[in-house]
Amino acid sequence: QVQLVESGGGLVQAGGSLRLSCAASRSIFSDNIMGWFRQAPGKQRELVATITSGGSTNYADSVKGRFTISGDYAKNTVYLQMNSLKPEDTAVYYCNSRSGVVVSWGQGTQVTVSS
Numbered sequence: 001q002v003q004l005v006e007s008g009g010g011l012v013q014a015g016g017s018l019r020l021s022c023a024a025s026r027s028i029f030s031d032n033i034m035g036w037f038r039q040a041p042g043k044q045r046e047l048v049a050t051i052t053s054g055g056s057t058n059y060a061d062s063v064k065g066r067f068t069i070s071g072d073y074a075k076n077t078v079y080l081q082m083n084s085l086k087p088e089d090t091a092v093y094y095c096n097s098r099s100g101v102v103v104s105w106g107q108g109t110q111v112t113v114s115s
Helices: none
Strands: 004-007 010-013 018-024 033-039 046-051 057-059 067-072 077-082 091-099 102-105 109-114
Touching: 004 091, 018 033, 018 091, 018 109, 033 067, 033 077, 046 067, 046 077, 057 067
Parallel strands: 010 109
Antiparallel strands: 004 018, 018 077, 033 046, 033 091, 046 057, 067 077, 091 102, 091 109
16 A cells, blocks of 8 residues: 645635645555545545556546646655645545545545535
């Protein structure tokens, strides 16, 4: 497994922006699919975005056009740029790494969007 540490969460007003970072303990892009998930209170954890080693990205419909996932191979870090934030984006955001059947999760970072 790989250790993942998220940062960058916080409190922001609706319409604002935040950038989340996920630092991995080792090289992750050669054989991993990296992703961001989120979990709001009382709801199931849901996929937000993923990125492959080849740079292909995938987004939940609810964040398309507002969020961008990217990776820095040299720093073993994945980012989630979140723009035009809405109150319904409020959740704990988790970084995820998947390599075959091996799945790793970070501890999560809280994002709160006020109206």
